Amino acid sequence: MIKDKKGLSQVVTIVIMVVLVLIAIGIVWAVVGNVLNKSAKDIDLGTKCLEVDLTITNAFCTTAGVCEITIQRSKTDDEIDGYRLIVVNSTNSNSTDILENIEASAKITKTFDSKLTLVKGDKAQIVAYFLDETGAKKLCQIKERVITLA
Numbered sequence: 558m559i560k561d562k563k564g565l566s567q568v569v570t571i572v573i574m575v576v577l578v579l580i581a582i583g584i585v586w587a588v589v590g591n592v593l594n595k596s597a598k599d600i601d602l603g604t605k606c607l608e609v610d611l612t613i614t615n616a617f618c619t620t621a622g623v624c625e626i627t628i629q630r631s632k633t634d635d636e637i638d639g640y641r642l643i644v645v646n647s648t649n650s651n652s653t654d655i656l657e658n659i660e661a662s663a664k665i666t667k668t669f670d671s672k673l674t675l676v677k678g679d680k681a682q683i684v685a686y687f688l689d690e691t692g693a694k695k696l697c698q699i700k701e702r703v704i705t706l707a
Contacts, residue, residue, distance in 0.1 A: 602695045605635050605687055606697035610630065611628055611684075612629045613626055613627065613681055613682075613683050613700060614627045614628070615666075616702050616705060618704045618706055619675075620674065620675055620706060622670060622671040622672055622674060622675055624668070624669045624670075624681060625666055625667070625669075626668075626669060626683070627664060627666045628640075628665050628666075628667065628683060629664045630661060630663050632661040637685045637686065638656065638658070638688040640657075640683055641653070641654050641686065642667060642682075642683055643681070643682040643684070644681050644704070646673050646675055647676070647678075649673060651671040651672055651673055654686075654694070655667065675704060678703060679704050680701045680702065682700065682702075683699070683701075684697055684699045684700070
């Protein structure tokens with residue numbers, strides 16, 4: 558009889574070990590799965606950014622900082638969630654976010670008051686962005702052009 562009890566305790570020990578291993582695998586999989594899922598979403602946004610081609614074709618500003626910026630978009634891009642216009646002088650910068658798509662192959666002109674004093678050589682920049690699942694802006698690469706002053 559004593560030998561039977563010993564055999565039973567070995568079976569119980571093995572079952573407990575298997576259950577603990579399965580629980581550990583579940584915990585590790587949950588952590589790894591979340592990391593992989595987040596990385597896949599970041600890669601998707603990064604891939605979209607590579608395909609976006611926004612270019613400032615003209616940036617005409619007054620010395621008081623009111624600018625007319627013409628933007629050209631290539632024809633092979635995905636729809637963007639918006640873009641940021643930035644005017645940069647030697648000491649400061651000012652930007653505005655525009656929550657709209659620019660259609661493929663479109664050319665638009667936006668008026669933007671940078672509230673900066675501008676001189677020859679200052680720059681206008683544009684950066685497209687996509688919104689992630691939380692609504693946060695994921696910025697793409699910045700394109701810039703030297704401003705033509707009035």
